[in-house]
Amino acid sequence: MAASSAYSLIATDLDGTLLRADDTLSDRSLAALALVAAGGARHLVVTGRPAPRVRPLLDDLGSTGLAVCGQGAQVYDAGADRLLWSVTLDRELAETALGKIEAEVGQVYAAVDQDGVDGLTLIEPGYLMPHPTLPAVRVGRRDDLWCEPISKVLLRHPYLSDDELAVTARSVVGSLATVTMSGPGTVELQPCGITKATGLALAADHLGLGPEVTIAFGDMPNDIPMFDWAARGVAMANAHPELKAVADEVTLSNEDDGIAVVLERLFPRA
Secondary structure (H helix, E strand, C coil): CCCCCCCCCECCCCCHCCCCCCCCCCCHHHHHHHHHHHHHCCCEEEEEHHHHHHHHHHHHCCCEEEEEEEHCCCCEECCEEEEEEEEEEEEHHHHHHHHHHHHHHCCCCEEEECCCCCCCEECCCCCCCCCCCCCCCEEEHHHHHCCEEEEEEEEECCCCCCHHHHHHHHHHHHHCEEEEEEEEEEEEEEECCCCCHHHHHHHHHHCCCCCHEEEEEEHHHHHHHHHHHCEEEECCCCHHHHHHHHHCCECCCHHHHHHHHHHHCCCCCC
């Protein structure tokens, strides 16, 4: 069935975008996504969360389709509970990148997301999870972070802002990794060249869709590549200024059902 809107693919970030602060979806957002499905379009979650932390939310959405996870490092098939595609961050390169960052700003605290549909989030001593509702396993020392293949490293600094830490990390990491900022307290290192856009492009191609029929929603600088790829980018009212600067439109906040406001306009009830 052809989509009833100019957009056949709706790509949404989760935290700060589709989800409310308590990690729930509003009834209005769920109803708006039902309008998308009834209109013949596809909804694709595109998130920094790794696949194991996305699976329960996809269950809430009733989704058995694809999701882009781990900042684009994973394309996850919810129906089959398997990764269609994934790329890992070389652990030696990650350690080298951490060393370069700490040479500039002093000690940082690190965590990693392991690769795979059952991968764990490991956190070293001193690291505080930005999302306390997400499960994590605390390890005794940094070396324990590298025990299994990883998709990314998460960084926090005791006093530098996220913006300051991200700028410094980009200046010294170079081609060792891609540096992103995906939320409060969340500066990340991921495989070089991997972004939400690369994962979104792969998933969209799998669905037979392209950027010209895609509208993307987000709230943080890590969504900029996705906005660059999609035909239209919509930032939330609570979005980072860097994302608002490149957005085609700014909607209401995630707490005020900003995505639903736009989707109700694009996919009106019959």
